[in-house]
Amino acid sequence: MLHELKNHRGAQGYLRLTGVPAEGLEHGCDSGIDLAYLQDQIPDLRDLSKSSQDLANDTEDLLALIELPQFHSPEDSGVSGVDPRIRSQLAELQLRPDRVLHFGQDEGLPRQDTLEFSRLEAWSCQLQGRVWDPNSLSSFWFELVNGAYGDVYRAKGLMNLPDGRAFFCNWMVSQSGSQFLPLEQLAPPDGRPNRISALVVQGKALDSNGIRSTIADCLLTDAVLELHQAPQRERQSQPTPAN
Amino acid sequence: MHHAVISCLHANLAAFEAVLEDIDRQGIERITCLGDLVGYGPQPNEVVELIRHRAIPTCQGCWDEDIIDGLNACECSYPSQLAERRGHRAHQWTDEQLSQDNKDFLATLPTSLRRGRQLFVHGSPNSQHEYLLPDMDAFAALERVETAGADTLFCGHTHQPYVRELRDGSIRVRVQSSDSSQSAEQELKLPVRRIVNAGSVGEPRHGSTKATYVIHDEDNGSVEIKEVSYDVERTCRAIVDAGLPEVFAWRLSHGFEYAERAEDASHVCER
Numbered sequence: 001m002l003h004e005l006k007n008h009r010g011a012q013g014y015l016r017l018t019g020v021p022a023e024g025l026e027h028g029c030d031s032g033i034d035l036a037y038l039q040d041q042i043p044d045l046r047d048l049s050k051s052s053q054d055l056a057n058d059t060e061d062l063l064a065l066i067e068l069p070q071f072h073s074p075e076d077s078g079v080s081g082v083d084p085r086i087r088s089q090l091a092e093l094q095l096r097p098d099r100v101l102h103f104g105q106d107e108g109l110p111r112q113d114t115l116e117f118s119r120l121e122a123w124s125c126q127l128q129g130r131v132w133d134p135n136s137l138s139s140f141w142f143e144l145v146n147g148a149y150g151d152v153y154r155a156k157g158l159m160n161l162p163d164g165r166a167f168f169c170n171w172m173v174s175q176s177g178s179q180f181l182p183l184e185q186l187a188p189p190d191g192r193p194n195r196i197s198a199l200v201v202q203g204k205a206l207d208s209n210g211i212r213s214t215i216a217d218c219l220l221t222d223a224v225l226e227l228h229q230a231p232q233r234e235r236q237s238q239p240t241p242a243n
Numbered sequence: 244m245h246h247a248v249i250s251c252l253h254a255n256l257a258a259f260e261a262v263l264e265d266i267d268r269q270g271i272e273r274i275t276c277l278g279d280l281v282g283y284g285p286q287p288n289e290v291v292e293l294i295r296h297r298a299i300p301t302c303q304g305c306w307d308e309d310i311i312d313g314l315n316a317c318e319c320s321y322p323s324q325l326a327e328r329r330g331h332r333a334h335q336w337t338d339e340q341l342s343q344d345n346k347d348f349l350a351t352l353p354t355s356l357r358r359g360r361q362l363f364v365h366g367s368p369n370s371q372h373e374y375l376l377p378d379m380d381a382f383a384a385l386e387r388v389e390t391a392g393a394d395t396l397f398c399g400h401t402h403q404p405y406v407r408e409l410r411d412g413s414i415r416v417r418v419q420s421s422d423s424s425q426s427a428e429q430e431l432k433l434p435v436r437r438i439v440n441a442g443s444v445g446e447p448r449h450g451s452t453k454a455t456y457v458i459h460d461e462d463n464g465s466v467e468i469k470e471v472s473y474d475v476e477r478t479c480r481a482i483v484d485a486g487l488p489e490v491f492a493w494r495l496s497h498g499f500e501y502a503e504r505a506e507d508a509s510h511v512c513e514r
Binding site: 146 | 322323324325326328329489490493494497
């Protein structure tokens with residue numbers, strides 16, 4: 001899907017609908033992670049949540065990716081498989097999707113996602129301005145997705161590293177291994193980065209105190225961050241040798 | 244005559260008791276311990292007291308040394324900030340729990356034990372903190388054994404049991420005569436040397452929760468690596484009850500070491 005959006009010659013956009021609450025079930029918080037990652041990959045990507053009322057009047061060549069959160073596996077395919085309450089949200093925006101993909105049904109999306117599980121807890125943590133010790137992030141992620149802090153079914157995050165890079169970390173119980181996708185944009189070596197950074201987790205019996213406490217042990221202090229950034233600034237200030 | 248070598252108990256009483264039971268069942272009377280009696284685990288006093296009660300000859304491990312001398316290693320000992328903070332927490336907890344009498348005992352432990360041409364150390368003959376990994380450079384490995392004047396070097400510290408034979412070792416030297424007109428090359432053939440790593444009783448790092456140790460047959464030189472099941476849950480409960488980080492219990496119960504080994508495992512801390 002990312003590839004399709006990237007290669008589209010016209011305008012590109014992204015919209016995440018809010019979803020509909022259900023008894024005993026909790027929506028995973030997105031914390032803006034998907035939009036931030038997509039905007040890093042496609043700098044001109046429009047955040048349609050800010051202009052959704054105008055969507056119907058938008059340019060005809062707009063390709064929009066719309067996320068439709070719902071709890072249950074659809075009985076039908078395509079639009080008719082979408083929860084009627086979410087269909088009405090689309091109708092309010094005067095949107096008629098050209099194509100609807102469902103987790104577990106359509107190629108291009110994982111065969112299984114968290115849809116099969118009930119009574120999942122959702123936990124999230126804002127990490128804006130926070131920078132991880134890289135090896136600590138690796139250990140924490142390993143522990144998180146292998147069950148050290150409860151039965152985790154889904155985890156994703158945008159994490160900053162001290163060299164200015166950030167990674168989209170993505171894991172779901174039905175997939176083998178985690179994705180660690182680097183963002184294109186580098187943060188300058190000058191204090192704390194101001195891009196969106198967050199972690200969202202879904203699972204059962206989540207040990208939120210344990211997660212929080214381990215994260216605190218992984219994040220760099222100002223002094224340690226400066227130790228990483230000072231040599232980077234020095235390198236950048238050196239003149240490039242003439243050919 | 245059979246001889247058991249144990250290492251890296253890490254205050255794990257259930258594992259230590261199970262290994263002792265396994266050794267006793269085989270009628271082996273001689274046991275040597277390569278240190279790290281304490282650290283990370285929840286029963287430092289009990290483990291030290293059992294070593295003392297059984298009068299097991301023991302050399303000092305890096306954790307035993309740190310508890311006596313204080314944490315003065317550089318951060319190179321840890322692969323990450325997370326591991327360092329957990330290590331420091333475990334150190335502080337152990338320091339608070341361990342009786343003065345048991346600390347005094349740890350302070351008396353020698354850094355090596357020798358029996359004929361067998362040498363027993365925690366890490367390497369150079370340092371309790373140096374890792375002799377199974378795949379380390381053969382020349383460096385041979386140098387450690389040869390300069391220590393040993394045929395067989397028993398070590399621990401890596402938590403991975405192995406037996407490595409160093410064959411076909413030779414040292415080639417060119418001797419220049421004083422009038423510098425001629426030089427002669429000499430090659431010294433070295434006999435087979437061996438490194439035996441006993442693994443870990445209390446914190447295995449070989450992909451399983453089982454405690455490991457080795458049995459050495461002093462008559463024919465054979466070495467057997469032994470794996471022993473023990474009540475891991477008992478130790479995990481003790482970790483949680485002691486107020487140590489609960490993630491230690493999770494890691495132990497899944498066969499993961501409490502803290503990963505440093506990235507550059509061959510690095511020896513310059514204190």
